[in-house]
Amino acid sequence: MVRFPVRYFVGTFTGLLTLASLTACLSINRDSAIAQPTSPETSSPSPSSTMTPSTINPQLVAADNQFGFKLFSQLMQQDGEQNLMMSPTSVAIALSMLYNGANGETQQQIASTLELQGLSLEEVNQSNADLETLLEHADPQVKLAIANSLWGNQEVAFKPDFIQRIQTFYVAEVETLDFKDPAVVNRINDWVNRNTEGKIPIILNEVRPDDILFLINAVYFKGEWQQAFDEANTSDRPFTLLDGSSKPHPLMSQTGSYLYQENDQFQAVSLPYGNGRLSMYVVLPQTDVPLPQFYEEFLSASNWDTVMTGFTRRNGTVELPRFRYEYATRLNDALQALGMPLVFDPNAADLTGLTDQDSYVNEVHHKTFIEVNEEGTEAAAVTSVGIRATSAQVPREPFMMTVDRPFFCAIRDNESGVILFMGSVVNPE
The missing domain is CATH 3.30.497.10 (Antithrombin, subunit I, domain 2)
Structure with a gap:
């Protein structure tokens, strides 16, 4: 065996x-x-x-x-x-x-x-x-x-x-x-x-x-993080669970310039580490897109490659759960x-x-x-x-991305394109 x-x-x-x-x-x-x-x-x-x-x-x-x-x-x-x-x-x-x-x-x-x-x-x-x-x-x-x-x-x-x-x-x-x-x-x-x-x-x-x-x-x-979150900006906010209920949970917050994109299916942002060679990508389905539908339509290498070409530099605010x-x-x-x-x-x-x-x-x-x-x-x-x-279209004004419901995340090497980690967070703890 x-x-x-x-x-x-x-x-x-x-x-x-x-x-x-x-x-x-x-x-x-x-x-x-x-x-x-x-x-x-x-x-x-x-x-x-x-x-x-x-x-x-x-x-x-x-x-x-x-x-x-x-x-x-x-x-x-x-x-x-x-x-x-x-x-x-x-x-x-x-x-x-x-x-x-x-x-x-x-x-x-x-x-x-x-x-x-x-x-x-x-x-x-x-x-x-x-x-x-x-x-x-x-x-x-x-x-x-x-x-x-x-x-x-x-x-x-x-x-x-x-x-x-x-x-x-x-x-x-x-x-x-x-x-x-x-x-x-x-x-x-x-x-x-x-x-x-x-x-x-x-x-x-x-x-x-x-x-x-x-x-x-x-x-x-x-x-x-290349830009650390200020602990003074972290506060308990409602996080919506899969069954529609919510619970209070710490959400970190920062404002800056990010690689970002948004369409009728999701919002996505790149949060770089160190010198920017490695990043965490946070992908948040829109509120009217059920999580099973999102994963069925989104989770493929070809879709991921398409998403990777859609980022542009934008100013905005990111609110992310600590987990x-x-x-x-x-x-x-x-x-x-x-x-x-x-x-x-x-x-x-x-x-x-x-x-x-x-x-x-x-x-x-x-x-x-x-x-x-x-x-x-x-x-x-x-x-x-x-x-x-044996035996979508990106808005020009500053964006707001509040990650207060289940989301997908991945850690990626931006030079080779290889994904080191990927995960789904449905109930941050």
């Missing part, structure tokens, strides 16, 4: 916005059953240490965003009446590592789900390596880190090519452990806790002797609905690029935490894969 737990994102609006990824350092037990990588002379090319936006493969960015909106739509059908936050980047990177161990129709289904058609395996890996390097150096005023790890059962022999690709392109920390040892689960969770700055302390509840591998990605983000919440879900059903059922089937999964032992994906979990306040945003996400043996 394969168990694929996914860590959720942590977001905090606090004048400081940081996205931190876990930094990978290699640790291999030479006596373990994981084969050692081949020599540098025979290995695949390592990722470049200096990335610029022009070096990023636009096909991968488009694929990640398309996959992200598809997955978000599935989760909205499942959890649309609660606050939701996910990291398309984290899930895509974790599944890309799994993709390296799949063959045949199983690999084809993963590629289709991740929108990787037209990209070779090497292109996928190199593009992910380039993107991670770019994101981690996006803005010196924003902390953005991505880390990967592989935790293998010492009794299982893994394919050397698979291990080498995970090390070379994903800079993954690799360890083999005795999965019969009850302390293993704490060791893995400690790694996750460190690499999410304590925002996600637990991703695994147990490690079983028949688990053979866990692939984990972690993303951490922390950054300050903090956690979200957790199991992604098995959503991923199967998106077109990759074979990898979850113990009788049909083909993960022979990973090990000769029969295996399949048992579970995919995702956890997030987000906090938004006057200073900025802090966010973290972890995705873990565990493998178990």
Whole structure:
């Protein structure tokens, strides 16, 4: 079986916005059953240490965003009446590592789900390596880190090519452990806790002797608003919930010049962090547009790309809720609905690029935490894969945008266009 737990994102609006990824350092037990990588002379090319936006493969960015909106739509059908936050980047990177161990129709289904058609395996890996390097150096005023790890059962022999690709392109920390040892689960969770700055302390509840591998990605983000909200302007205001009732909730307020747009469907504003390379986009449906209708018509990568071209610089006032919440879900059903059922089937999964032992994906979990306040945003996400043996028109006057009802938000790298986090806030807490 394969168990694929996914860590959720942590977001905090606090004048400081940081996205931190876990930094990978290699640790291999030479006596373990994981084969050692081949020599540098025979290995695949390592990722470049200096990335610029022009070096990023636009096909991968488009694929990640398309996959992200598809997955978000599935989760909205499942959890649309609660606050939701996910990291398309984290899930895509974790599944890309799994993709390296799949063959045949199983690999084809993963590629289709991740929108990787037209990209070779090497292109996928190199593009992910380039993107991670770019994101981690996006803005010196924003902390953005991505880390990967592989935790293998010492009794299982893994394919050397698979291990080498995970090390070379994903800079993954690799360890083999005795999965019969009850302390293993704490060791893995400690790694996750460190690499999410304590925002996600637990991703695994147990490690079983028949688990053979866990692939984990972690993303951490922390950054300050380019223009902080003045706490003196924060006051309790009515926030309308999905059932039409309202509750008092702190709304922050500021006036300035923003990238903004408005039509008969929504209002949208860009709130930049640091030097402006990364921004939070807040999209508020108009009062006469039901939230389910808005998400059905709005949530697609093509619509998002259109929205991104519609912003103009405008003066106005933004009133935004201060909020903090956690979200957790199991992604098995959503991923199967998106077109990759074979990898979850113990009788049909083909993960022979990973090990000769029969295996399949048992579970995919995702956890997030987000906090938004006057200073900025802090966010973290972890995705873990565990493998178990088989058994309109813009007005010219200053605008007013009062976010006092359910809304959509996303954190985006404005150079590459990749979406790091996306969420739906229906009941700020």
